[in-house]
Each structure stands twice: as C-alpha cells, then as structure tokens.
Amino acid sequence: MTAKVRCWCQHCQKELPPSHTGPCPHCGKTGKNCKVEMRANVGIKSTLSAVHEAHFSDRSFNILSILLTLFFGLWGLIWIGVYELIPLPTWLKNVLPVFIVFFLLFIVWWQRYRVLMFTRWLDRKAVARKTIKSK
Numbered sequence: 001m002t003a004k005v006r007c008w009c010q011h012c013q014k015e016l017p018p019s020h021t022g023p024c025p026h027c028g029k030t031g032k033n034c035k036v037e038m039r040a041n042v043g044i045k046s047t048l049s050a051v052h053e054a055h056f057s058d059r060s061f062n063i064l065s066i067l068l069t070l071f072f073g074l075w076g077l078i079w080i081g082v083y084e085l086i087p088l089p090t091w092l093k094n095v096l097p098v099f100i101v102f103f104l105l106f107i108v109w110w111q112r113y114r115v116l117m118f119t120r121w122l123d124r125k126a127v128a129r130k131t132i133k134s135k
C-alpha cells in the first residue's frame, strides 16, 4: 500500500502541491483541502510459483506403452536391416541397442511431464466425440 497526499484549492479546485502554503497561485484566495489516497500497489512481483503435478493414468501409460512398442519395433527392424552394413565391432553392435533403449527410457523418465502431456494430447486427438441430442 502506498499513501499519497493530494491537495486542491478550496475555491477554484485546481490541484496544489501538498507543501503549498499561502494564497492560491491560480485564483489568489487562501484555503486548501487535502486528501490522503491509499492505493494498493499493482504489479508486485509475486515470488510464488505454481507447480503443476501430473500423474500418469492407466490410459496415459497405455498410450506411452504403445508408442514405445511401436518405436522399438520399427527401430528394431531398421537395426536388423542395417546391422550387417555398419562397420563396427560386433560387441559394440550388440551393446548399442541396449544402450539406446536405456537412453530413451531415461529421456522418457527425465522429460516425464512433457511425455505425459504429449500422451494426453494424443489421447484428446484420438478420442472421437459426438454430441447426442437428448429429447
């Protein structure tokens, strides 16, 4: 809250500085009225931040499972296709898929909020809605 004092001439209603004394510079008469204005400060920066906590529902989990299965399935097929073509040592070729799977699962866990929002977005896209008129 801030308090501000404002003063006016009693006769011509022109605003005067609160410290003004003596006759009004506008009309020459003496006398002023003052009023204290209280105002709430707007635009105070709030230090509060909101946390949106989201939980995986069965539905979101199912969607995520389907997405991951599709991805790993597709990626597995590609990997089998290119396995012989990549000039890498065999042990590395065998370790790489496991590494990538864990890396992806880590990203899903790390970005779980975004992943969850993405599954919900997909869910909304997938849901077909129909308005049924009731008699």
Ligand SMILES: [Zn+2]
Pocket: 009, 010, 011, 012, 013, 014, 024, 025, 026, 027, 028, 029
């Ligand atoms: Zn005046």
